Amino acid sequence: SGKFFVGGNWKCNGTKDSISKLVTELNAATLEPDVDVVVAPPFIYIDQVKNSLTDRIEVSAQNVWIGKGGAYTGEISAEQLVDIGCQWVILGHSERRHIIGEDDQFIGKKAAYALSQNVKVIACIGELLEEREAGKTFDVCFKQMKAFADSITNWADVVIAYEPVWAIGTGKVATPEQAQEVHAAVRDWLKTNVSPEVASSIRIIYGGSVNAANCAELAKKEDIDGFLVGGASLKGPDFATIINSVT
Numbered sequence: 001s002g003k004f005f006v007g008g009n010w011k012c013n014g015t016k017d018s019i020s021k022l023v024t025e026l027n028a029a030t031l032e033p034d035v036d037v038v039v040a041p042p043f044i045y046i047d048q049v050k051n052s053l054t055d056r057i058e059v060s061a062q063n064v065w066i067g068k069g070g071a072y073t074g075e076i077s078a079e080q081l082v083d084i085g086c087q088w089v090i091l092g093h094s095e096r097r098h099i100i101g102e103d104d105q106f107i108g109k110k111a112a113y114a115l116s117q118n119v120k121v122i123a124c125i126g127e128l129l130e131e132r133e134a135g136k137t138f139d140v141c142f143k144q145m146k147a148f149a150d151s152i153t154n155w156a157d158v159v160i161a162y163e164p165v166w167a168i169g170t171g172k173v174a175t176p177e178q179a180q181e182v183h184a185a186v187r188d189w190l191k192t193n194v195s196p197e198v199a200s201s202i203r204i205i206y207g208g209s210v211n212a213a214n215c216a217e218l219a220k221k222e223d224i225d226g227f228l229v230g231g232a233s234l235k236g237p238d239f240a241t242i243i244n245s246v247t
Protein backbone atom coordinates (compact mmCIF):
# COMPACT_ATOMS: atom_id res chain seq x y z
CA SER A 1 0.00 0.00 0.00
CA GLY A 2 1.21 3.49 -0.68
CA LYS A 3 4.04 4.42 -2.98
CA PHE A 4 6.95 1.96 -3.15
CA PHE A 5 9.71 3.12 -0.78
CA VAL A 6 13.38 2.18 -0.92
CA GLY A 7 15.84 3.32 1.73
CA GLY A 8 19.60 2.89 1.71
CA ASN A 9 21.10 2.58 5.19
CA TRP A 10 24.79 3.23 4.77
CA LYS A 11 25.43 2.48 8.48
CA CYS A 12 28.94 3.40 9.72
CA ASN A 13 30.52 3.18 6.26
CA GLY A 14 32.16 5.57 3.84
CA THR A 15 34.74 8.27 3.42
CA LYS A 16 34.46 11.64 1.68
CA ASP A 17 35.91 9.98 -1.43
CA SER A 18 33.81 6.79 -1.43
CA ILE A 19 30.65 8.78 -0.74
CA SER A 20 31.45 11.20 -3.55
CA LYS A 21 31.76 8.21 -5.91
CA LEU A 22 28.49 6.67 -4.68
CA VAL A 23 26.65 9.99 -5.12
CA THR A 24 27.99 10.24 -8.69
CA GLU A 25 26.63 6.74 -9.41
CA LEU A 26 23.23 7.57 -7.91
CA ASN A 27 23.00 10.84 -9.83
CA ALA A 28 23.67 8.95 -13.05
CA ALA A 29 21.19 6.14 -12.41
CA THR A 30 17.83 5.91 -14.19
CA LEU A 31 15.20 5.44 -11.48
CA GLU A 32 11.55 4.48 -11.78
CA PRO A 33 9.56 7.66 -11.08
CA ASP A 34 6.92 6.06 -8.87
CA VAL A 35 9.25 5.19 -5.98
CA ASP A 36 10.24 7.22 -2.92
CA VAL A 37 14.00 6.93 -2.44
CA VAL A 38 15.92 7.91 0.70
CA VAL A 39 19.57 7.38 1.65
CA ALA A 40 20.99 7.54 5.17
CA PRO A 41 24.66 8.51 5.38
CA PRO A 42 26.55 8.83 8.69
CA PHE A 43 25.74 12.19 10.33
CA ILE A 44 29.02 13.86 9.37
CA TYR A 45 28.45 13.21 5.67
CA ILE A 46 24.79 14.25 5.47
CA ASP A 47 25.65 17.80 4.46
CA GLN A 48 28.05 16.60 1.74
CA VAL A 49 25.38 14.28 0.37
CA LYS A 50 22.64 16.94 0.56
CA ASN A 51 24.85 19.30 -1.41
CA SER A 52 25.83 16.85 -4.15
CA LEU A 53 22.97 14.35 -4.54
CA THR A 54 20.06 14.87 -6.93
CA ASP A 55 16.87 16.19 -5.32
CA ARG A 56 15.20 13.04 -6.65
CA ILE A 57 16.61 11.23 -3.61
CA GLU A 58 15.93 12.39 -0.05
CA VAL A 59 18.36 12.12 2.83
CA SER A 60 17.90 10.51 6.24
CA ALA A 61 19.82 10.36 9.49
CA GLN A 62 20.46 7.00 11.16
CA ASN A 63 19.65 8.23 14.67
CA VAL A 64 18.56 11.35 16.54
CA TRP A 65 18.44 12.65 20.11
CA ILE A 66 15.23 12.07 22.08
CA GLY A 67 14.33 15.73 22.55
CA LYS A 68 15.40 19.32 22.12
CA GLY A 69 19.14 19.91 21.82
CA GLY A 70 21.32 21.27 24.61
CA ALA A 71 23.86 19.76 26.99
CA TYR A 72 23.88 16.25 25.48
CA THR A 73 27.47 15.53 24.47
CA GLY A 74 27.76 13.59 21.26
CA GLU A 75 24.10 13.87 20.27
CA ILE A 76 22.40 15.45 17.24
CA SER A 77 18.91 16.97 17.58
CA ALA A 78 15.91 16.84 15.28
CA GLU A 79 16.10 20.65 15.02
CA GLN A 80 19.64 20.29 13.65
CA LEU A 81 18.51 17.71 11.09
CA VAL A 82 15.84 20.15 9.92
CA ASP A 83 18.43 22.94 9.81
CA ILE A 84 20.54 21.07 7.25
CA GLY A 85 17.52 19.92 5.24
CA CYS A 86 17.46 16.32 6.45
CA GLN A 87 13.82 15.21 6.50
CA TRP A 88 14.06 11.60 7.69
CA VAL A 89 15.48 9.51 10.51
CA ILE A 90 15.84 5.75 10.97
CA LEU A 91 14.79 4.71 14.50
CA GLY A 92 14.75 1.38 16.29
CA HIS A 93 17.26 -0.29 14.01
CA SER A 94 18.31 -3.64 15.49
CA GLU A 95 21.92 -2.50 15.69
CA ARG A 96 20.84 0.32 18.00
CA ARG A 97 18.51 -1.96 19.97
CA HIS A 98 20.86 -4.91 20.40
CA ILE A 99 24.39 -3.49 20.15
CA ILE A 100 23.87 -0.04 21.66
CA GLY A 101 21.03 -1.03 24.01
CA GLU A 102 18.18 1.34 23.11
CA ASP A 103 14.89 0.07 24.51
CA ASP A 104 11.35 0.20 23.13
CA GLN A 105 10.26 3.23 25.17
CA PHE A 106 13.35 5.28 24.41
CA ILE A 107 12.87 4.58 20.71
CA GLY A 108 9.17 5.43 20.85
CA LYS A 109 9.90 8.78 22.50
CA LYS A 110 12.56 9.54 19.91
CA ALA A 111 10.00 8.89 17.19
CA ALA A 112 7.44 11.18 18.78
CA TYR A 113 9.91 14.02 19.17
CA ALA A 114 11.28 13.69 15.63
CA LEU A 115 7.74 13.73 14.21
CA SER A 116 6.89 16.78 16.31
CA GLN A 117 9.72 18.59 14.49
CA ASN A 118 8.50 17.36 11.08
CA VAL A 119 11.26 14.80 10.69
CA LYS A 120 9.75 11.67 9.13
CA VAL A 121 10.52 8.31 10.71
CA ILE A 122 11.58 4.92 9.35
CA ALA A 123 10.51 2.81 12.34
CA CYS A 124 12.31 -0.54 12.49
CA ILE A 125 11.12 -3.74 14.12
CA GLY A 126 12.24 -7.34 13.94
CA GLU A 127 12.98 -10.52 15.88
CA LEU A 128 16.22 -12.29 16.79
CA LEU A 129 16.89 -15.79 15.46
CA GLU A 130 16.21 -17.38 18.86
CA GLU A 131 12.92 -15.52 19.09
CA ARG A 132 11.87 -16.81 15.66
CA GLU A 133 12.90 -20.34 16.58
CA ALA A 134 10.88 -20.08 19.81
CA GLY A 135 7.79 -19.07 17.82
CA LYS A 136 7.85 -15.52 19.23
CA THR A 137 8.19 -13.51 16.02
CA PHE A 138 4.74 -11.92 16.18
CA ASP A 139 4.98 -11.28 19.95
CA VAL A 140 8.27 -9.44 19.53
CA CYS A 141 7.15 -7.41 16.52
CA PHE A 142 3.84 -6.46 18.13
CA LYS A 143 5.60 -5.41 21.36
CA GLN A 144 7.93 -3.17 19.35
CA MET A 145 4.95 -1.83 17.38
CA LYS A 146 3.07 -1.07 20.62
CA ALA A 147 5.96 1.04 21.90
CA PHE A 148 5.83 3.07 18.68
CA ALA A 149 2.03 3.28 18.82
CA ASP A 150 2.12 4.50 22.43
CA SER A 151 4.12 7.54 21.28
CA ILE A 152 3.16 8.17 17.66
CA THR A 153 0.06 10.06 16.59
CA ASN A 154 1.12 11.29 13.15
CA TRP A 155 1.36 8.00 11.21
CA ALA A 156 1.31 9.77 7.82
CA ASP A 157 5.03 10.53 8.29
CA VAL A 158 6.03 7.00 9.29
CA VAL A 159 7.32 4.06 7.27
CA ILE A 160 7.65 0.72 9.06
CA ALA A 161 10.68 -1.44 8.29
CA TYR A 162 10.47 -5.12 9.17
CA GLU A 163 14.05 -6.32 9.53
CA PRO A 164 14.47 -9.79 11.00
CA VAL A 165 17.79 -9.60 12.87
CA TRP A 166 18.93 -13.00 11.57
CA ALA A 167 18.70 -11.67 8.01
CA ILE A 168 20.70 -8.47 8.53
CA GLY A 169 24.18 -8.57 7.06
CA THR A 170 24.11 -12.36 6.97
CA GLY A 171 23.23 -13.07 3.35
CA LYS A 172 20.28 -15.09 4.73
CA VAL A 173 17.39 -13.12 3.25
CA ALA A 174 13.88 -13.95 4.49
CA THR A 175 11.85 -15.83 1.92
CA PRO A 176 9.11 -13.77 0.27
CA GLU A 177 6.60 -15.92 2.21
CA GLN A 178 8.32 -15.32 5.56
CA ALA A 179 8.41 -11.57 4.99
CA GLN A 180 4.86 -11.40 3.65
CA GLU A 181 3.55 -13.31 6.69
CA VAL A 182 5.00 -10.78 9.14
CA HIS A 183 4.08 -7.74 7.03
CA ALA A 184 0.46 -8.91 6.85
CA ALA A 185 0.42 -9.54 10.61
CA VAL A 186 1.82 -6.09 11.36
CA ARG A 187 -0.75 -4.50 9.05
CA ASP A 188 -3.48 -6.44 10.83
CA TRP A 189 -2.08 -5.31 14.20
CA LEU A 190 -2.26 -1.69 13.03
CA LYS A 191 -5.84 -2.18 11.88
CA THR A 192 -6.88 -3.33 15.34
CA ASN A 193 -4.64 -1.13 17.46
CA VAL A 194 -4.31 2.11 15.48
CA SER A 195 -6.88 2.41 12.68
CA PRO A 196 -7.97 0.72 9.45
CA GLU A 197 -6.92 3.86 7.54
CA VAL A 198 -3.36 3.80 8.89
CA ALA A 199 -3.15 0.04 8.32
CA SER A 200 -4.08 0.32 4.68
CA SER A 201 -2.06 3.43 3.80
CA ILE A 202 1.22 2.87 5.66
CA ARG A 203 4.27 1.50 3.86
CA ILE A 204 5.73 -1.66 5.42
CA ILE A 205 9.16 -2.27 3.90
CA TYR A 206 11.47 -5.27 4.28
CA GLY A 207 15.16 -5.20 5.24
CA GLY A 208 17.79 -7.90 5.68
CA SER A 209 20.19 -9.08 2.94
CA VAL A 210 18.15 -7.52 0.14
CA ASN A 211 20.22 -7.43 -3.06
CA ALA A 212 19.87 -6.90 -6.79
CA ALA A 213 19.21 -10.62 -7.32
CA ASN A 214 16.53 -11.28 -4.68
CA CYS A 215 14.55 -8.00 -4.64
CA ALA A 216 12.18 -8.78 -7.51
CA GLU A 217 10.62 -11.85 -5.88
CA LEU A 218 10.13 -10.03 -2.58
CA ALA A 219 8.65 -6.96 -4.30
CA LYS A 220 5.85 -9.05 -5.78
CA LYS A 221 4.34 -9.79 -2.36
CA GLU A 222 1.19 -7.90 -1.56
CA ASP A 223 2.27 -6.41 1.76
CA ILE A 224 5.91 -5.65 0.87
CA ASP A 225 5.90 -1.95 0.01
CA GLY A 226 9.62 -1.49 -0.50
CA PHE A 227 12.98 -2.18 1.10
CA LEU A 228 15.52 -0.94 3.62
CA VAL A 229 18.87 -1.91 2.18
CA GLY A 230 22.24 -2.06 3.95
CA GLY A 231 25.24 -3.51 2.12
CA ALA A 232 23.77 -3.37 -1.38
CA SER A 233 22.95 0.34 -0.98
CA LEU A 234 26.68 1.11 -1.01
CA LYS A 235 26.83 0.10 -4.68
CA GLY A 236 24.98 2.59 -6.91
CA PRO A 237 23.99 0.22 -9.73
CA ASP A 238 22.75 -2.48 -7.31
CA PHE A 239 20.76 0.06 -5.32
CA ALA A 240 19.21 1.34 -8.56
CA THR A 241 18.19 -2.21 -9.50
CA ILE A 242 16.47 -2.59 -6.13
CA ILE A 243 14.64 0.73 -6.55
CA ASN A 244 13.52 -0.35 -10.01
CA SER A 245 12.10 -3.65 -8.70
CA VAL A 246 8.82 -1.80 -8.01
CA THR A 247 5.90 -3.82 -9.35
Ligand code: 13P
Pocket residue numbers: 009093163167168169170171207208209210228229230231232
Ligand atom coordinates in the same frame (compact mmCIF):
# COMPACT_ATOMS: atom_id res chain seq x y z
P1 13P B 1 21.86 -5.60 4.94
O1 13P B 1 21.10 -5.22 3.70
O2 13P B 1 23.33 -5.31 4.84
O3 13P B 1 21.53 -6.99 5.40
O4 13P B 1 21.34 -4.61 6.10
C1 13P B 1 19.98 -4.43 6.27
C2 13P B 1 19.74 -3.33 7.22
O5 13P B 1 20.03 -3.43 8.39
C3 13P B 1 19.17 -2.08 6.70
O6 13P B 1 18.82 -1.22 7.73
